[in-house]
Amino acid sequence: MHGRLKVRSSAEEAARKRKEQEEKAQKFRSGMGRILLKKVSDELDDEMMELTGRILTSNPDIATLWNLRRRCIQKMVLEEEEDFKQGLFDKDLNFTEMCLQVNPKSYCAWHHRCWILENAPAPNWQKEVDLCTKYLKLDERNFHCWDYRRYVVEKAKVSPEAELEFCTEKIQRNFSNYSSWHYRSKLLPLLYPNLNDPSLPISEERLRGELELVLTAAFTDPSDSSAWFYQRWLLGYSQPELDIAAFRLxxxxxxxxxxxxxxxxxxxxxxxxxxxxxxxxxxxxxxxxxxxxxxxxxxxxxxxxxxxxxxxxxxxxxxxxxxxxxxxxxxKHSPCSFIGIKKPKFGFEFGTAVLDVLKNQLESCQQLLEYEPESKWTLLTAALLMKAIDRAGHHAEILACLEKLQSVDPMRKGYYRDLTSRWNIEHRLEQWIDQANYAHKVDLSGLKLERIFYEQYLSVADEIDLGANQLSEIALNKFAHFVFCKRLSLEDSFENGEKAESMVKRLCCGLKELTVAV
Structure with missing residues (x-):
């Protein structure tokens, strides 16, 4: 009937789409063919800019074409009069904005934008900050734009105070914003350093406020992980700072x-x-x-x-x-032996005021678990809070949380097992270091260890007991670190005892006594 849209059958629709794709592919091959010919003959001219532009506006992720555009601009700048050079860069800056509308997460387009600004005679950095603000209103979790914002903010000399306010606004609008939480962790140490203890990233007064903010965010949506990850940074569960761990001569x-x-x-x-x-x-x-x-x-x-x-x-x-x-x-520990160990920090040491906040948060987590006993993020956070408050006193409860998490969140069972291994080793290692008797064995037996952590501290030990564990073959590589180990027990720790024994003997040259049994 007249005026009615004909509804295509599925077969007709598939054929139409196939034809469109073939036409696009043909145009792409033709355009790339022409571009490569011009590249070989070094024709870096307006036609090259036009050809690369046609393809990049539909697919901005072809790094080769961006490289060619940069070469074209470099050549044109040499030939252009001084008053018109900025115009060349501004034109390509506008072009990248078109490409970012096609794909706002194009690595190549964002990188090219940086290059333009670095090479332009008069870059407008504040305009770029405003552009980021505009883009982050459209997609507040675009980490490419967040990375770019950190770059242009430094160039535009925007104050950390203003950026922290921007981050706070974004977090309050949507707590599930990993990039904004991350940026916050970079700004706070600049604005609120801990003058009393430089090992802590921010002052305790500010830390209390941040912990409250995290609790609000986490309990608004307990299933969202962004705030929980930020809390880990506040509690000190991140990569340790570089330092000498141990020495033995x-x-x-x-x-x-x-x-x-x-x-x-x-x-x-x-x-x-x-x-x-x-x-x-x-x-x-x-x-x-x-x-x-x-x-x-x-x-x-x-x-x-x-x-x-x-x-x-x-x-x-x-x-x-x-x-x-x-x-x-x-x-000096003997006439011919010098040993030094710097006790590792398995988290931050907090003052009374912060500990009170952490205890209140632990209580809140326990209350939430009464209503949602299988909330994985709440369970994990409860374990992290107990570790921050008193890792030795709460050790058994922490292990119970990790055991439950393996059944509640089976997709991450391996992660929870690794945490169990790591925290068990921390517990025993701390006891060994506190004794300050390094001739005494390091007892890591019966901990259900699957992997070995903190191997650098074991490098100075005379005797190590790793018996009655569940070590995987991957753990064998760690034995290369046991440089001074003379007595090593691996009884009932490997399924294939013969293979483990052969590899350990090869890696630990100083061994005098090795026990490996299944």
């Missing part, structure tokens, strides 16, 4: 080992590690990675030539690639 065996909280490369030219008992103070010591990796947490020095000395300690000094110096005092 055996003058009789002429072996030294140094371990770090994070992987480092001691072979870099700028990096230097020395200790005042070494004869070789005028040349760089030849340290070897325990795992043969360029970056490693444990490093070994063999054939150590030491000075005759009756010193009771030796100072270990490490200069990193950024020029920062770290030190550790190693004490």
């Amino acid at each position: 055996d003058t009789e065996r002429q072996v030294a080992v140094v371990a770090f909280t994070r992987p480092v490369n001691l072979k870099l030219e700028k990096v230097r590690l020395t200790f005042d008992l070494s004869k070789e103070t005028d040349q760089k010591l030849e340290w070897e990675s325990a795992t043969d990796d360029n970056y490693c947490v444990t490093w070994i020095l063999r054939n150590v030539q030491t000075k005759p000395s009756d010193q009771s300690s030796t100072l270990v000094s490490f200069l990193d690639e950024n020029g920062k110096t770290f030190t550790l005092q190693a004490e």
Whole structure:
């Protein structure tokens, strides 16, 4: 009938779409063919800009075409009069905005925009900040735009106070905003540093307010993880800062080992590690990675030539690639042995006021669990809060939470098992370090360990008991760090005891006693 839209059958619709795709593909092949020919002949002209523009407006993720546009602009700038150079950059800036409307998360388009501004004679940085504000109104979780905003804000000299206010506004509008929470964690240490304890990222007064904000966000939607992740940062459960973790020197065996909280490369030219008992103070010591990796947490020095000395300690000094110096005092533990361990921080140590806030939050979590006993984020947060309040006193309750999480959230069972292994090792390792008797064995037996963590601290131990665990074959690689271990028990810890025994003997050269049974 006249005036009525004909409804295509599914077969007709499929054929129509196929024809459209073929036409698009043909235009793309034709355009790319012409572009590549011009590239070979180095024709960086207006036609090249037009050809690349046609394709990028429909698909802005072709890095080659953006590179060609940059080459074209560089050539045109050399040929253009001074008064018109800015216009070339402004035109391509507008072009990237068109491309971002096609794909607001195009890495290539955002990168090209940065390049334009860096090379333009008179970039308008405040205009870029305003553009980010506009884009984040349309999609407040576009992490590409958040990254770009951090870049242009620095160039535009926008104050951290103004940016924190912007973040707060975005979070209050929508708590489920990972990028805004993350940006907040970068701004707060600038505005509210902890002057009394630099190891804490922000002042305790501000921390109390942030914890309250997190609680409001988390309890508004307990199933959303963004606020819970931010809370982990507040509680100190993030990557440890670089530092010397442990050191041991055996003058009789002429072996030294140094371990770090994070992987480092001691072979870099700028990096230097020395200790005042070494004869070789005028040349760089030849340290070897325990795992043969360029970056490693444990490093070994063999054939150590030491000075005759009756010193009771030796100072270990490490200069990193950024020029920062770290030190550790190693004490004499026997006539031929110096050992030093810097006790790891398994989270922040809080004052009474913050601990009261954490206890109130733990109580709130427990109340929520009465109504939603299988809320995974609440369970995990309860465990993290107990660990922050009193990790030793709450250890059994923390493990019970992790055990329950394995059944409540089976998709992440491996993660909860890893946390169980990590926190069990922390518990026993802390006890061993507090004893300050490093000749005594490190008892890690019967903990249901599947993986080994904090291997750098075990590098100075004489005896390690890892019996009655459930170690996977992946854990075997960690034994390369046990440089000074003489006695090692792996009884009932591996399914394939023979394979484990063979590999451990190869990795632990100093072993005198090894127990491996199934």
